[in-house]
Amino acid sequence: MPxxxxxxxxxxxxxxxxxxxxxxDNVGRHFISLRVVPANVDDSIxxxxxxxxxxxRQEGFPLTxxxxxxxxxxxxxxxxxxxTPLRDSxxxxxxxDFWDDYQIQVEESQAFLSQYTEPSDEDWRTVWILNYVRTxxxxxxxxxxxxxxxxxxxxxxARYEDVAQDGEELLTLVREMGYDTPTKEIALFQEIIKxxxxxxxxxx
Numbered sequence: 001m002p003x004x005x006x007x008x009x010x011x012x013x014x015x016x017x018x019x020x021x022x023x024x025d026n027v028g029r030h031f032i033s034l035r036v037v038p039a040n041v042d043d044s045i046x047x048x049x050x051x052x053x054x055x056x057r058q059e060g061f062p063l064t065x066x067x068x069x070x071x072x073x074x075x076x077x078x079x080x081x082x083x084t085p086l087r088d089s090x091x092x093x094x095x096x097d098f099w100d101d102y103q104i105q106v107e108e109s110q111a112f113l114s115q116y117t118e119p120s121d122e123d124w125r126t127v128w129i130l131n132y133v134r135t136x137x138x139x140x141x142x143x144x145x146x147x148x149x150x151x152x153x154x155x156x157x158a159r160y161e162d163v164a165q166d167g168e169e170l171l172t173l174v175r176e177m178g179y180d181t182p183t184k185e186i187a188l189f190q191e192i193i194k195x196x197x198x199x200x201x202x203x204x
Contacts, residue, residue: 003055006030012037019043022050030054045096052087060182061086064189064204071201074123077130078192078202082179085137092142102138106152109135118160125163126196132156132167133174170195 009031013021016035020043024030032050039047057063061083066075088098119125136153139145147153157164170192177191178184186204193202 004051004058008032008051008054010034019046020050022053045091045098045101048091048094048096049087052091053083055090056083056086061185062182062189062204064193064202067201067203071123073127074130074198075202077127077134078189078198081130081134081137081174082185082188084134085141086179088138088142098138098142102143106135110152110155113156113159118163123201125166126198128160128163129167129170130192132164133171136167136171137174 007030009029011031011033013033014035016033019035020032020039022030022032032047034047036043063083064075064078066072088096092098119128132153136147136150139150139153140147153164173191173195174188177188179188189204193199
């Protein structure tokens with residue numbers, strides 16, 4: 001049986017913030033939208049990342065959804081915490097090299113975050129914590145770079161010490177519970193939703 005037992009439709013959206021995104025419409029058709037058509041061979045790693053999203057979903061890995069539109073950043077951050085390192089670690093085994101892509105993400109994140117102080121809003125603070133853990137997992141589980149050698153997390157910790165401390169606590173929980181099977185991911189999502197009081201904001 002193929003890993004993706006359904007058709008994937010391709011769409012052109014020149015207004016995308018990123019280069020590609022996967023989505024499913026309200027009648028169950030699956031799409032990958034591209035900002036630039038035809039796709040450049042240099043963007044193959046990004047396209048592969050979006051295709052792999054359909055693979056892991058077909059395997060039973062859940063996605064959270066927001067109960068109100070204003071909770072979308074929480075849902076996106078929690079999903080990315082698991083899905084990004086999970087997908088990229090698999091693709092790395094097929095020869096994709098994420099080093100340059102991750103470096104670009106780090107530079108963009110650092111430039112963006114430099115404009116802000118540590119968030120006082122509880123939901124946005126949680127988003128920052130989730131993103132911290134995702135970044136640590138990306139560099140450790142995909143590239144094999146220890147946090148002590150991660151220049152971005154070192155910079156982040158010096159600037160946003162309290163968020164980083166809470167991020168390390170959550171990272172320990174993620175390591176203890178794991179996220180490499182649907183069963184583990186479900187349990188992890190349940191624990192994170194409970195830990196940060198997100199029952200009224202997210203579901204899956």
